[in-house]
Amino acid sequence: MTYFLLFLLFIVINxxxxxxxxxxxxxxxxxxxxxxxxxxxxxxxxEPFRQYFANEDFYESKDKVDWVYNAAKAKNGYISFSPxxxxxxxxxxxxxxxxxLNDEEVSDEISVTFGEKRKYPFVTSSVISRSAMSDGAxxxxxxxxxxxxAKLGNFAINTGEGSLTTNFFFTKTKLDSSYMDIIKVxxxxxxxxxxxxxxxxxxxxxxxxxxxxxxxxxxxxxxxxKSSLEFFRPxxxxxxxxxxxxxxxxxxxxxFQMSSGLYGCRNQNGTFNDEKYQxxxxxxxxxxxxxxxxxxxxxxxxxxxxxxxxxxxxxxVKPHKSIYSPNRFPYASNVEELFNFVAKxxxxxxxxxxxxxxxxxxxxxxxxxxxxxxxxxxxxSGIPDFIxxxxxxxxxxxxxxxxxxxxxxxxxxxxxxxxxxxKDLSIRDEVKIIASSxxxxxxxxxIALSLGADYIAIARGFMLSAGCIRARMxxxxxSHNCPVGLATQNExxxxxxxxYKNANSIKNYxxxxxxxxxxxxxxxxxxxxxxxxxxxxxxxxxxxxxHTDINRYMDKKLSV
Numbered sequence: 001m002t003y004f005l006l007f008l009l010f011i012v013i014n015x016x017x018x019x020x021x022x023x024x025x026x027x028x029x030x031x032x033x034x035x036x037x038x039x040x041x042x043x044x045x046x047e048p049f050r051q052y053f054a055n056e057d058f059y060e061s062k063d064k065v066d067w068v069y070n071a072a073k074a075k076n077g078y079i080s081f082s083p084x085x086x087x088x089x090x091x092x093x094x095x096x097x098x099x100x101l102n103d104e105e106v107s108d109e110i111s112v113t114f115g116e117k118r119k120y121p122f123v124t125s126s127v128i129s130r131s132a133m134s135d136g137a138x139x140x141x142x143x144x145x146x147x148x149x150a151k152l153g154n155f156a157i158n159t160g161e162g163s164l165t166t167n168f169f170f171t172k173t174k175l176d177s178s179y180m181d182i183i184k185v186x187x188x189x190x191x192x193x194x195x196x197x198x199x200x201x202x203x204x205x206x207x208x209x210x211x212x213x214x215x216x217x218x219x220x221x222x223x224x225x226k227s228s229l230e231f232f233r234p235x236x237x238x239x240x241x242x243x244x245x246x247x248x249x250x251x252x253x254x255x256f257q258m259s260s261g262l263y264g265c266r267n268q269n270g271t272f273n274d275e276k277y278q279x280x281x282x283x284x285x286x287x288x289x290x291x292x293x294x295x296x297x298x299x300x301x302x303x304x305x306x307x308x309x310x311x312x313x314x315x316x317v318k319p320h321k322s323i324y325s326p327n328r329f330p331y332a333s334n335v336e337e338l339f340n341f342v343a344k345x346x347x348x349x350x351x352x353x354x355x356x357x358x359x360x361x362x363x364x365x366x367x368x369x370x371x372x373x374x375x376x377x378x379x380x381s382g383i384p385d386f387i388x389x390x391x392x393x394x395x396x397x398x399x400x401x402x403x404x405x406x407x408x409x410x411x412x413x414x415x416x417x418x419x420x421x422x423k424d425l426s427i428r429d430e431v432k433i434i435a436s437s438x439x440x441x442x443x444x445x446x447i448a449l450s451l452g453a454d455y456i457a458i459a460r461g462f463m464l465s466a467g468c469i470r471a472r473m474x475x476x477x478x479s480h481n482c483p484v485g486l487a488t489q490n491e492x493x494x495x496x497x498x499x500y501k502n503a504n505s506i507k508n509y510x511x512x513x514x515x516x517x518x519x520x521x522x523x524x525x526x527x528x529x530x531x532x533x534x535x536x537x538x539x540x541x542x543x544x545x546x547h548t549d550i551n552r553y554m555d556k557k558l559s560v
């Protein structure tokens with residue numbers, strides 16, 4: 001014990017000498033050596049510990065966050081006595097029925113059809129999808145968990161702007177050498193794999209094979225098929241006629257997001273590649289063109305630490321260099337040009353194509369709606385099959401602080417504007433509305449659908465269900481590395497991420513949402529989500545005044 005105390009004293013004295021006489025980065029430490037370090041320690045601990053000891057100030061209430069975690073664990077989410085953090089006004093209230101239904105009387109039909117006029121419409125299996133998250137921003141293991149969770153839960157998943165990477169093929173069991181690179185494990189390697197798997201675990205065995213058979217720079221571009229003992233990845237250089245004619249059934253429903261960087265469908269000089277897009281769409285159900293995202297009205301960003309050789313391979317860029325997508329989509333100098341490009345993609349894919357925007361005002365959205373009206377009246381192609389609306393408070397792993405809460409309207413206000421303007425121009429039936437922003441729990445879904453949305457895209461809730469602990473270390477900038485291995489490319493942290501466990505949690509969360517939505521429909525006396533409308537809501541403003549006419553209140557609030 002004495003030696004330990006002497007050693008500790010030695011360390012303390014050295015810190016004092018270093019802080020006071022050597023370092024010249026922190027002036028506080030010159031005046032208050034050692035003790036001044038407590039300031040930096042507490043500052044570092046503030047954010048991780050805030051979520052455990054302070055009221056939730058980001059997701060309306062800590063109870064909602066707890067519900068997500070419980071749903072992911074397949075728990076019922078019941079609480080006792082009262083909410084620990086009641087939601088304050090203003091807020092929407094949901095009207096219950098005098099004659100509620102039993103849960104089993106509510107229809108199980110929760111599908112939405114996109115692109116009825118396309119050759120290959122997209123009929124979803126759920127009214128909920130996982131919103132855009134790029135492979136790259138998310139670790140390979142994280143993407144695989146989401147893909148498997150989506151397949152198990154039977155809901156759609158958006159690629160994010162990082163393109164359709166090999167990790168989206170994680171559930172694929174039927175391999176085809178006509179459009180795939182395949183590396184078969186046989187002979188001695190097969191024997192060693194079996195031995196390591198028995199002595200340690202499957203992950204260690206697969207890692208051995210990766211290191212033995214695939215060069216380091218491209219290891220993450222291959223998926224391992226455990227049934228056939230083969231590594232595989234799509235070979236995008238194969239001719240288009242070699243690719244599937246219909247989306248393979250052993251993959252989940254995938255929505256391909258195209259950003260201003262055109263990742264996954266670009267030539268080496270950065271221009272659009274028609275054939276690569278068509279190849280990509282053989283695996284996807286529809287296309288979302290990202291014009292803007294809630295907290296990222298600038299182009300997408302991926303810092304150098306996340307641009308691994310594999311990510312660079314997927315996106316067609318140089319590795320280890322930060323990626324900054326252009327702010328403006330290259331084929332959208334104006335709304336007319338954007339919709340002409342929509343028409344081109346609809347022709348190339350024969351599948352639904354839509355746009356993702358943030359609404360700042362009625363006037364800005366009316367520009368889109370007016371062009372849709374013009375095209376409908378003149379029987380012109382290029383009307384988007386859907387419009388995804390992100391709230392101005394939408395999140396991002398990497399975005400400027402000064403944009404995060406200053407640009408764009410809240411999602412509820414934005415849905416009202418889009419729904420109202422499209423109805424006023426008699427074009428509401430032409431376009432589906434997807435709502436995407438801070439949706440966590442079933443009540444959030446009911447409110448968004450009642451306000452006019454047709455479909456819900458969730459990012460944060462699915463992140464929490466996939467193991468996110470809200471450490472706010474997603475960016476990869478400096479010391480920022482996701483501690484659970486979900487939103488990082490750090491190999492050491494990624495190794496700890498449990499793909500299969502989290503895939504089941506993701507599936508459970510979706511099931512919890514659907515079950516909760518049906519419960520709320522039952523007490524509202526509704527048989528289906530298609531029956532929801534604004535008359536099902538009441539609004540209580542910050543002064544406690546109750547507004548039963550939602551249209552009138554929203555119009556007055558937004559002065560539209």
